[in-house]
């Protein structure tokens with residue numbers, strides 16, 4: 001049996017009504033995912049290939065390699081069906097729900113990428129699906145809301161708090177607690193009670209399985225560093241997992257530094273989402289982990305220009321690997337992420353998700369940490385973010401941006 | 413016998429819940445005291461947490477109002493100390509607040525500083541909805557050292573090994589969740605209650621039923637069906653919320669709460685009378 005803890009982190013802190021479901025899921029995880037019972041993992045991999053478009057390429061980034069004077073490789077998860085790594089997990093979980101005989105899917109979403117991935121997987125596998133999304137995130141990510149609807153998913157707005165990912169998770173847990181007997185909760189990152197953090201990581205670790213092989217083929221060696229953005233941390237652990245045992249490979253988890261690393265205790269707001277870098281140990285959404293909280297233990301509202309990173313917690317496995325010194329946390333602020341968004345779009349012809357742009361901004365700010373060979377995980381593409389980027393860029397003086405006022409005014 | 417055990421000793425226990433500090437500190441004190449006057453046998457005092465995942469919209473609203481009005485764990489303990497009531501008090505909160513609490517120079521982690529402070533303030537027990545039996549041993553041990561009870565919730569889905577794990581750790585009373593989902597007043601009281609009570613007949617701890625109870629009639633039916641107590645939250649919080657929205661004077665709202673408490677306590681007593689045959693007259 002896989003343990004429920006990563007060092008001190010993890011566990012199962014959920015209302016009693018959910019404990020039997022969590023136990024049932026643990027059993028299903030052990031049998032189907034770890035044991036490949038009934039050929040579950042074979043079917044998952046086949047569907048990832050045929051429906052999901054895997055394997056994704058590992059591309060050498062020519063401009064970035066020249067700029068940083070090192071070999072920079074991009075793991076192109078933006079090319080997965082739906083445009084983000086999120087499908088790897090959503091497809092795995094919806095398929096598992098089917099093997100378990102569940103009849104309905106619920107999910108939360110922040111950037112909407114997990115919601116669209118779940119909606120697509122649910123449509124693909126013929127399961128009804130409802131997705132909870134913070135009202136603020138609905139406004140930031142309208143294309144994804146529309147995509148979910150197109151796939152036949154119901155999108156339910158959540159108005160509590162600041163209307164972001166944390167509140168959407170609370171609301172989905174409430175739905176799950178009400179309908180637990182026939183419903184599976186497809187959680188969108190390596191967070192939540194055991195077995196979710198391990199299971200989601202297992203589904204996402206296909207990224208590093210491929211990347212490790214591909215980089216050896218292309219560069220003839222393992223990379224010196226692997227860089228990924230971290231919200232909950234699923235693309236992060238996905239691209240790190242197979243490298244964790246390679247002690248010489250440095251692993252950088254890049255969090256949203258937002259507008260500042262300072263917090264306003266009085267208002268209960270952190271103007272960032274940097275729980276690995278600045279959070280304290282606590283219990284949120286079913287797991288002990290690092291989180292943004294005040295001195296009383298009230299969880300703070302977080303902030304990031306990218307809704308997928310806008311979360312007060314982080315996966316317990318990442319928290320543990322940071323304590324162990326195996327993963328190095330870093331932060332990048334909103335402005336730098338937006339700059340990186342524009343730079344990458346122009347220089348490499350890749351429009352990254354705002355989440356992903358954080359990883360590129362880190363590389364830009366810390367070229368010396370990269371070593372000779374680097375893998376950067378392109379967790380998703382930025383189509384969903386265009387409206388936000390126009391608005392956010394127009395408010396700032398960004399070197400790399402085209403004239404955003406022109407877009408904002410409707411002209412070109 | 414703990415003070416909570418005593419509350420169940422003769423007749424059914426009526427256990428109201430309010431979120432402390434809703435809508436503000438002083439009003440909240442008046443409201444809790446009104447519940448005691450209305451016949452509460454135990455009171456569950458909610459310590460507001462920012463992520464109340466087990467609560468429905470009513471109690472979530474109460475928690476949000478209380479937090480906005482500045483409620484904190486330290487203020488909560490002061491509140492408990494200042495209360496003028498003579499019934500055992502149970503602290504209802506989420507684990508992160510218990511885990512994070514440090515008292516003054518006492519920087520120890522984990523549940524102990526919180527339990528010590530709660531005991532000192534006059535709390536007799538805890539309900540922690542996001543702490544299943546599997547994760548509860550540190551809190552259970554701290555409670556044992558201070559003679560406090562630890563109440564667990566049994567849900568309609570709880571069966572088999574999980575029941576045994578809870579039975580081994582529970583004290584004070586077991587909180588029988590009447591239906592799946594989150595807290596909230598309902599027009600009906602679920603038949604899941606009877607099934608749940610049937611699963612617990614062997615347990616020698618009182619069984620208090622909660623989730624959805626709204627009227628004296630519900631209380632009567634549930635106690636007649638075998639419950640040793642009833643827990644009522646949202647129906648009372650609704651009165652606080654409506655009073656707050658309508659800007660009504662605190663003493664009027666308190667009077668309504670007292671009346672509602674009396675209705676529920678009397679309903680419970682009526683249900684009990686249907687169970688216990690009248691002593692024969694000679």
Ligand SMILES: Cc1ncc(COP(=O)(O)O)c(C=O)c1O
Pocket residue numbers: 084085086110111112113114188189190229230231232233234235236307308309353355356379380381
């Ligand atoms: C493209 C993209 N990258 C990253 C994230 C952050 O999630 P995680 O840290 O779990 O990979 C999201 C979340 O929505 C996303 O859409």
